[in-house]
Amino acid sequence: MDNVDLALVGGGGAGSLVLAALDRHDLRGLRVAVVDPVRKRGQDRTWAFWGAPDADLEPMLSASWRRVEVTTTARRRVLDLAPLRYAMLRSGPLYAWAAEAEQRLGVSRIDAAVGALDDDGAGVTVRDGDGAALVRARWVLDSRPRPPRRPGRTSWLQHFRGWWLGSPDPVFDPGRAVLMDFRTPQPDRGVSFGYVLPVSDRYALVEYTEFSPALIDDAAYDAALRGYATLLGLDLTALTVREVEDGVIPMTDAPFERRPSARVVRLGTAGGATRPSTGFTFSAMRRQAEQVARAVAAGRAPVPRPAYPGRHLWMDAVALRALDRRAVGGPQFFDRLFDRNPPERVLRFLDGATSPAEDLAVMRSSPLLPMTSAVLGDAAGRLRARLTAASGSRDRSRADA
Known part of the structure; x- marks a missing residue:
């Protein structure tokens, strides 16, 4: 069984972006293993995202647009995104980029499905479905899909x-x-x-x-x-x-466990990279990958920051509740969002990059009464969840006494 510094469990989009970031930071001495039963290649998915032009991604893009259209039954709105642009990246070029990074970094490939990650605090033993050890790593970055820590209110x-x-x-x-x-x-x-x-x-x-x-x-x-x-x-x-x-x-609005144990870190959707209100994921995955690579280069633990500010996750929870309870219609909600804010502010908000003052402007653009009702309902739901958790804790304490 090999010993490595970093094991990537899953070689899809999140894992590929980490490999590319490690290569970009020239971390040639790092011992890295990728554990995945499938070697990703070809066009199996498409990512769309917005941002400024990027020298690394530019050659891989299938297309990008400075103008986008948002249409309802009432009107068609064409938005100028400058200085941002909307971009499309298909998976094939990203997987090929990651494969080249693997070669330069000297990455070990283990073509096996992972069954368990045994973290003893000093390192992690990655095991297959039968319990056999595949590799021993100081740190594991796990990008496999995982359910949230507990069910969400919506x-x-x-x-x-x-x-x-x-x-x-x-x-x-x-x-x-x-x-x-x-x-x-x-x-x-x-x-x-x-x-x-x-x-x-x-x-x-x-x-x-x-x-x-x-x-x-x-x-x-x-x-x-x-x-x-x-x-x-x-x-x-x-x-x-x-x-x-x-x-x-x-x-x-369910919480995802970003760090299930001391030396296991989750990336991608399982690590909170998916924005609850939109489903966009790519930009947050890329931020996670860059933060991991910078941390490793500086000799720190490869633990990225939360993908989105807490206040944005709260705003997403409120919006989801309003939509779920039919307090506001989806087309009307998004129409007002783009109608009452500059396109750049909306896109940066959805990407988790706006300031608190800009967030207030976004909130003011939403329907007041339905969203106020959703805020109160969300607060009541959070209180019930805390009371239920406290009651369960007391019951377990009595059972152990």
Whole structure:
């Protein structure tokens, strides 16, 4: 069994970004192992995010846009994102970048599924499903999907299906992306919208997304996509579906355990990188990776900061509660958000980068009475949770006495 400084359990997006960050900081002497039964390659997913142009990511982007569209049944709004831009990164270039970083860093690969992480305080033994030791590491970064520490007061899902559509004729506008198009039929409990990311005038990702408590079936996703394509004026008989993408992302106020033991650190969605109100994850994963690499370079523990400020997670919990209780409609909520704030402020807020003063401006732009009700309901829910936890603790104490 090998001994390493750092074991990455999971070689997907979060693990790939860590490898790239370690390589960028030239940490050649670090002993690193990646433990994953699958060697990630090719296009298995697409990330969309916003930010300033970036020298590292720029060559890997499939496309980026300075203008995005937010549409409701009432109006179409085209937003200028300068100085930011909206960008799309497919997984293939990121996995290839990580593979090159692996070679330069001399990373060990262990093609096995992990069953247990035994942390004795001095290090972690990574074991397979049968209990056999795979590697011993000073620190483990675990990016495998994991449920939250406890159920949330509101637990929704962002679930979607997208078609990569090819056309023999120019039918898409590559100069702008459709960020949210709320002309789709709205579910009884939840929010739906369409989404268009054009790579060229003949090739684009067209997607149907729902924020709701439960998934729908395959036939419903396909019917929704056909309906949205019709709204866009697309003739599907003249287009080719080249690829299909599906996904499910948690949207919940439940807490995720960022550090389940002394030397195990979780990254990605399991480490809190997914923004509860939107499902966006990539930017936070990248921040986590950079913070890990800087900490290692400085001789510190590879523990990134929380992905989002606590006040933003509270605001997300309130917004989710308002949507879940139907106190506010999803299209109206997002329409007001973009109508009453500069686009850059909205995007930086959703990325967790706004100041407290900007957060107050965002709060003021939301419907006052429904959101006040949601704030009070959230406070009552938190109080009930504390009382329930305290009662359970007392009961266990009596049982042990």
